[in-house]
Amino acid sequence: MKIDIQKDCAGVDWTAVSEALKCVGMAYHEPDVHRRAFEASHTTVFVYHADRLIGFGRAISDGVYQAAIYDCAVLPEFQGKGIGTTIICELVTRLSADGIEWIGLIAERGSHGFYSRLGFKKMPNSIPMLKTFT
Numbered sequence: 001m002k003i004d005i006q007k008d009c010a011g012v013d014w015t016a017v018s019e020a021l022k023c024v025g026m027a028y029h030e031p032d033v034h035r036r037a038f039e040a041s042h043t044t045v046f047v048y049h050a051d052r053l054i055g056f057g058r059a060i061s062d063g064v065y066q067a068a069i070y071d072c073a074v075l076p077e078f079q080g081k082g083i084g085t086t087i088i089c090e091l092v093t094r095l096s097a098d099g100i101e102w103i104g105l106i107a108e109r110g111s112h113g114f115y116s117r118l119g120f121k122k123m124p125n126s127i128p129m130l131k132t133f134t
């Protein structure tokens with residue numbers, strides 16, 4: 001399957017991003033919220049097939065030594081075809097090239113296996129903690 005990889009946010013259909021996140025059961029917001037979040041991110045990846053947005057991901061970072069991956073999703077009909085792997089590898093390659101030493105993420109909905117295959121490990125003696133304002 002031919003795919004095109006876009007590294008910046010130019011021309012992205014943010015409604016499609018919001019709908020894709022909703023479709024795969026991840027947290028989603030109004031399209032403009034996603035635009036702001038992706039545009040403020042350190043590294044972004046968008047994958048297209050026949051001009052259709054089929055997957056994406058982003059990483060925030062201090063730009064020095066640490067980063068975190070968020071909002072990695074692939075439309076259900078395109079899952080299992082290596083698109084998610086392409087997205088994570090693209091993010092990791094570019095972050096690593098920028099000198100980032102470690103990348104964290106929260107593996108949701110049983111996606112541990114997917115991230116384990118890509119070299120991510122559970123953090124020993126660490127518990128994810130969260131404070132919310134809504």
Ligand SMILES: CC(C)(COP(=O)(O)OP(=O)(O)OC[C@H]1O[C@@H](n2cnc3c(N)ncnc32)[C@H](O)[C@@H]1OP(=O)(O)O)[C@@H](O)C(=O)NCCC(=O)NCCS
Pocket residue numbers: 024026072073074075078079080081082083084085086106107108109110111112113114117
């Ligand atoms: C998780 C997700 C991004 C993976 O993308 P994908 O394009 O389906 O993944 P790939 O095709 O690159 O899969 C690579 C390998 O991981 C495996 N894999 C994919 N999703 C998996 C999962 N949830 N658990 C375990 N293994 C998984 C695949 O079977 C494949 O193995 P193989 O190479 O032996 O065939 C995608 O399934 C998705 O969007 N899921 C819903 C949203 C989500 O959970 N996102 C992660 C939030 S942290």
